[in-house]
């Protein structure tokens with residue numbers, strides 16, 4: 001494992017159970033349109049990012065691929081120095097679709113392998129005719145289909161053996177789903193990607209992952225402040241996100257450490273042992289989000305940040321915007337609904 005700074009106790013890479021290393025800070029790309037994400041990825045690579053998080057579902061893999069190819073054409077830049085994650089979409093979450101969707105992502109990205117391939121969601125929906133979005137009923141409800149995690153996983157494992165994927169993992173799985181997979185997998189999941197930020201610090205999943213040697217990646221690490229506008233404009237949906245960047249404790253720590261609120265939020269998560277994949281398309285914010293290895297939050301300040309944790313009540317993405325998803329047997333947050 002490499003460590004960027006002698007000052008920091010946090011490594012800048014996490015050694016996965018697959019034997020490969022994943023950079024702790026990656027670039028998130030959800031909601032970044034192809035026209036914008038191309039430059040964002042190029043800028044990020046210039047800054048020093050080597051970990052890019054995307055998904056078939058983000059519809060931006062071809063533009064990301066262009067930026068990656070441009071970087072790889074430059075002297076001295078090597079494929080093995082990049083860590084690219086993609087994901088099998090929820091409307092293709094069936095064994096017979098794994099190969100085709102992985103190949104589509106590889107083709108768009110212009111890569112012969114991805115470093116990490118994740119099952120994006122634990123539930124399955126029927127796909128529309130083009131196979132690039134969920135099919136819906138007349139009332140807008142998604143059309144559900146049974147999900148067999150182990151059968152999908154066995155297909156993912158084949159691609160590891162055949163060299164199209166280096167590590168495999170899952171996203172948005174709950175504890176039961178993750179443990180069931182771990183107990184029955186031929187190749188253990190190397191990574192779990194879940195929502196994690198100061199308002200939902202994932203204590204239980206951190207413990208499961210630590211015990212099972214699964215790397216944990218925190219998505220929406222800044223509280224996804226862009227989602228409110230995104231869901232309103234694109235889907236006419238009202239959406240709430242916690243205002244973490246303007247939270248009083250975070251602002252105070254930002255003063256104390258002379259770092260931005262975003263740097264405090266990201267540093268907090270990496271000190272909890274997670275990798276982070278903040279999304280930005282702004283050159284200054286890209287740089288800011290990458291510079292979190294030259295300071296360390298004290299135990300007292302970590303304890304103050306712990307007070308912001310409201311558990312699953314802090315969840316931003318519950319997927320209920322997929323009308324009827326709570327009826328799927330593998331909807332991961334069913335227990336949380338019972339409490340309301």
Ligand SMILES: NC(=O)C1=CN([C@@H]2O[C@H](COP(=O)(O)OP(=O)(O)OC[C@H]3O[C@@H](n4cnc5c(N)ncnc54)[C@H](OP(=O)(O)O)[C@@H]3O)[C@@H](O)[C@H]2O)C=CC1
Pocket residue numbers: 027028029030031053054120171172193194218219220221222223224225226227245260262263277278279280281282285286288289317
């Ligand atoms: N597996 C899954 O199901 C999911 C995975 N993800 C992954 O995680 C990534 C990150 O999550 P996401 O939901 O995008 O949310 P983030 O928490 O990363 O927040 C991104 C938002 O914060 C803004 N921002 C970024 N940096 C700063 C900064 N330094 N100061 C102030 N504002 C900032 C961005 O705007 P701007 O671009 O203008 O800087 C954008 O609006 C996704 O992009 C995706 O790759 C996310 C959700 C679900």
Ligand SMILES: CCCCCC/C=C/C=O
Pocket residue numbers: 030055235317321
């Ligand atoms: C209706 C919007 C679909 C987005 C699904 C949520 C996933 C987010 C990022 O991975």
